[in-house]
Amino acid sequence: MDSLESRPTKYIFVTGGVVSSIGKGLTTACIGSLLESRGLRVTAVKLDPYINVDPGTMSPFQHGEVFVTDDGAETDLDLGHYARFIGTSMSKLNNFTSGKVYETVIANERRGDYLGGTVQVIPHITDEIKRRVYLASKGYDICLVEIGGTVGDIESLPFLEAIRQMRAEMGADNCLYIHVTLVPYIAAASEAKTKPTQHSVKELTGYGIVPSIIVCRSERPLEKSIKKKISLFCNVDEKSVINASDVGTIYELPLLLHREGLDERIVEKLHIWTGAPDLSKWERIVDTLKNPHRGQVTLAMVGKYVDLTESYKSLSEALHHGGFANDCVVKVVYIDSEEIEKSSVEEIIGRETDGRGVDAFIIPGGFGSRGHEGKVMAAKYARENDIPFFGICLGLQMATIEFARSRAGFRDATSAEFHPEAEHLVIDLMESQRAVREKGGSMRLGAYPCILVKDSKAFEAYGTSTISERHRHRFEFNNDYRETLEAAGLLISGTSPNNDLVEIVELPNHPWFVAVQFHPEFKSTPRVPHPLFRSFIKAALEYRDARSQQHATSTKEAKVIEFSKKPEEGAPTTTKKTPAKNKKDSVKK
Ligand code: GLN
Numbered sequence: 001m002d003s004l005e006s007r008p009t010k011y012i013f014v015t016g017g018v019v020s021s022i023g024k025g026l027t028t029a030c031i032g033s034l035l036e037s038r039g040l041r042v043t044a045v046k047l048d049p050y051i052n053v054d055p056g057t058m059s060p061f062q063h064g065e066v067f068v069t070d071d072g073a074e075t076d077l078d079l080g081h082y083a084r085f086i087g088t089s090m091s092k093l094n095n096f097t098s099g100k101v102y103e104t105v106i107a108n109e110r111r112g113d114y115l116g117g118t119v120q121v122i123p124h125i126t127d128e129i130k131r132r133v134y135l136a137s138k139g140y141d142i143c144l145v146e147i148g149g150t151v152g153d154i155e156s157l158p159f160l161e162a163i164r165q166m167r168a169e170m171g172a173d174n175c176l177y178i179h180v181t182l183v184p185y186i187a188a189a190s191e192a193k194t195k196p197t198q199h200s201v202k203e204l205t206g207y208g209i210v211p212s213i214i215v216c217r218s219e220r221p222l223e224k225s226i227k228k229k230i231s232l233f234c235n236v237d238e239k240s241v242i243n244a245s246d247v248g249t250i251y252e253l254p255l256l257l258h259r260e261g262l263d264e265r266i267v268e269k270l271h272i273w274t275g276a277p278d279l280s281k282w283e284r285i286v287d288t289l290k291n292p293h294r295g296q297v298t299l300a301m302v303g304k305y306v307d308l309t310e311s312y313k314s315l316s317e318a319l320h321h322g323g324f325a326n327d328c329v330v331k332v333v334y335i336d337s338e339e340i341e342k343s344s345v346e347e348i349i350g351r352e353t354d355g356r357g358v359d360a361f362i363i364p365g366g367f368g369s370r371g372h373e374g375k376v377m378a379a380k381y382a383r384e385n386d387i388p389f390f391g392i393c394l395g396l397q398m399a400t401i402e403f404a405r406s407r408a409g410f411r412d413a414t415s416a417e418f419h420p421e422a423e424h425l426v427i428d429l430m431e432s433q434r435a436v437r438e439k440g441g442s443m444r445l446g447a448y449p450c451i452l453v454k455d456s457k458a459f460e461a462y463g464t465s466t467i468s469e470r471h472r473h474r475f476e477f478n479n480d481y482r483e484t485l486e487a488a489g490l491l492i493s494g495t496s497p498n499n500d501l502v503e504i505v506e507l508p509n510h511p512w513f514v515a516v517q518f519h520p521e522f523k524s525t526p527r528v529p530h531p532l533f534r535s536f537i538k539a540a541l542e543y544r545d546a547r548s549q550q551h552a553t554s555t556k557e558a559k560v561i562e563f564s565k566k567p568e569e570g571a572p573t574t575t576k577k578t579p580a581k582n583k584k585d586s587v588k589k
Helices: 024-037 078-085 098-111 121-137 154-170 195-206 224-234 250-259 262-269 280-290 309-325 337-342 345-352 372-384 394-407 457-462 479-487 531-553
Strands: 010-016 042-048 095-097 142-147 175-182 213-218 241-245 296-303 329-336 360-363 389-392 425-429 444-452 466-473 475-477 491-495 502-506 513-516
Touching (some): 024 078, 024 142, 024 250, 024 262, 042 078, 078 309, 095 098, 098 121, 121 142, 121 154, 142 154, 175 262, 213 262, 224 241, 250 262, 250 280, 296 309, 296 337, 296 372, 296 531, 309 329, 309 531, 337 372, 360 372, 360 394, 372 389, 372 394, 389 394, 394 475, 394 502, 444 457, 444 502, 457 491, 457 502, 457 513, 475 479, 479 491, 513 531
Parallel strands (some): 010 142, 010 175, 042 142, 296 360, 360 389
Antiparallel strands (some): 425 475, 444 466, 444 491, 491 502, 502 513
């Protein structure tokens, strides 16, 4: 038998057909998870055909969340799916774009690497694509390669050509093509339609790629006859037509695909011998979601990109993970902070929850000044009313601004991101960012260590004093205000090891008010929920119980809010300049 090291990597290429947004990334992640559960070492690579060098410069409205890896790569949100479903940690090797491929090839050309040659899509671009895939797959039994976009897109052609060539290079036994497609249900005809799938497979075949497995996404489970038809027209055996019909929760998908026989087909076709997968953790998660012993908590996420929840993908998932850890389900109510600005926190929450209220607030990361005052109002509301509050990145900055205004007397406190000319920039551009001119890949990115203060909620949650978390920001807590804000009652519970950067702030006299400059959501997985999310959801549950107890006993002892539709008193806070009473000579750190 081959030694582990000499075993060749086997490649599973995942393409998409008919339309985008049918969950190709999630399907890829689930395949990875199933194969990993069979004891294989699995990695996954996402190939994005667009020209941006990475998604870091794209608006979340365009592209959804940017997922950040430990080594500081700004990547596609599908890497978040991979990271949550597969144990393997993702790095900059796991995602690349046409832009990045062309950037390398053009740099090679300028250096003179191809002297005398004409540089062309085939072989130069396709070779660079293959080189990157081979690099990312080193040391793994299985490398999943997902091609972004839909078959038929002009820009994905070089990628399809590269993966076609790989079969010739690596051998048919080591390469498998899976096509994920849509089988729409036409209500007027009461029928599921296979024609789009047939066309899409035909198109793929035209590029020289013959899929061996077809994963059919559908709203409702497909009849056997439909599978038979796809098998016949698309030239795959019937058992290899896998139906991924809609599931109640994404965590059911590995179980569904397994029941459909997907992992069995894959190992069969790739000639891999493994035992049956152990899926007990997924079963437990689905069980918690269906029968949560501790019911449901409701959170308000106050942000800017609330219409597109894809923008906060990892965060929303991490909140659910916190629920799994506490045997409850988490309902997230997305609140547009601009709505709050026009009205009040109480009124908007009341309106969005039919007067039921929420058990906690969360302010996610974000960029730009639009809607930031609404976020400050939400932080104030949570602080004053002892409602659990979790601030992430921009959320820490909002909480700090609010505290500086309300508790330390800096009425015009703000961030240099919104009002660079303001007097009291409690959040300022990081020193290391001052010389930055190019926007792409230039934020403070990736994992950094952080030292926790022993007597803090953060320490209590992590149970250790040195942690490592991922960052993506340009602005920071301004150290000039550290002493004053601490004196006013803010606890700085986490800093960089040299104590130069504030990474976590808390309110010691509040049930749970924690704000972090990093993005803990990138490290949370359903099987290993992140400690801060675990602790936050626990606090939300406690608040919920106190709230319902108060309703039951009608006492005024616990400080619990009645959410009504009545507007809050007082106008929204503004950042108008006030006389420079506490003016600092410098706002630099
Ligand atoms: N816009 C803020 C900054 O750049 C926060 C970034 C974020 O929330 N990721 O510092």
